[in-house]
Structure formats: C-alpha cells, structure tokens
Amino acid sequence: EAGVTQFPSHSVIEKGQTVTLRCDPISGHDNLYWYRRVMGKEIKFLLHFVKESKQDESGMPNNRFLAERTGGTYSTLKVQPAELEDSGVYFCATGATSYEQYFGPGTRLTVT
C-alpha cells in the first residue's frame, strides 16, 4: 500500500512569491494533518482535517497560509506571499483514526 506522498520534495522561492504544497493521503484516511519544522525548532502542528472539514486550525501561523482539502482526498497548503521565516520542512500526516498518524516525507521549503 502506498504511503503518504507529498509534492514537491523541495521548493526554493523568493520572498513574496506563492508556493503550493500538496499532500496525498493513504487511501481511506479521513484524518489529515499539516505540521511544520522550522530550523532549530520542534515540529509544530498547523491544522487538522477530517475529510474535507477543518477540525482544528489553531496552529496556522497567520493568514498567509491557506489549507484546503476539497473532496476529502488530497490537501494543499498555500503560502502567499512567502516570507523568509516560512522556510522549513512541511510534513503531512494522515490516519484512519485520530489515534494514528503516518507521516509523509515532507516538503523542504526555502524562501530566499
């Protein structure tokens, strides 16, 4: 069975540009989470979808970040406009229940 996939694996953009990250969950997983690790810091929660609904978005840093999960399948996380402090690794995790979470390989975002 395929695991959680994320695209792209790396992205280098300039400050002020827009970037969209994508996460494809394991088939049948209704729970989808976004996390971020900024260099030197711990992995931090951004938001949680159950199917297409946002269950918890308390970790979203500001309104430059927009997450969607239309149809309850894949999810996108858009950063617009990107700032230098947005650089980091963005992980997606999915689970059939709220107890289990399988992480994708992450997208390494560098904002220059």
Place this chain on the structure above:
Amino acid sequence: RKEVEQDPGPFNVPEGATVAFNCTYSNSASQSFFWYRQDCRKEPKLLMSVYSSGNEDGRFTAQLNRASQYISLLIRDSKLSDSATYLCVVSSGYSTLTFGKGTMLLVSP
C-alpha cells in the same frame, strides 16, 4: 516553558551500550504518549506508544510517570542502525501531536 522537553544531545555511545532518554511534558491533560524516530532528512516514524504500565518492544522499553509528567525510553544493546533522532511526543486526546525537539543518538562501532 516548552510543552515537551527532552534531554539535550547528541548522545554518543558504542555498539552494545544501553542508553536512556528522558522527557517531561507540561500539559497535565495529556492523554497519549509516544516515541517517534526520525532519521536524517526523513519523516518521523512511530517507534512505540507509551503506557502507564510501561511497555517493551524488543530492545526498547518505554515508561510513563503521569504524576511526574515524565516519559523515558531505554534502548538496550545499541546497534549502529539505532542512530537517529528520538522524538518525545504527547497528545491531549484531540489527536494533534506536540513534539519535543528530539535527542540525537549516534552509535559508533
């Protein structure tokens, strides 16, 4: 105070050594506890859940002390392949995970 605090690393140990990691958490409402393992530039992977009664999985033993809000992980007979960063993770029961910064383990021949 950070929500999850772990021993600073890295821990450098020879093969065959026993190594222990400690972790404390600040949210007394935390309900679920885990150790994750993360290899360099890879995603975190669940190593084991941690239960109040303590649990063991091969060479790995995890302990939880709710009164002290303390979690530990013991690795016996370290292997080269155990080299990784070990992440202490807690959840309040609403499924979002709160991570520690991790402790790096380097096992040398």
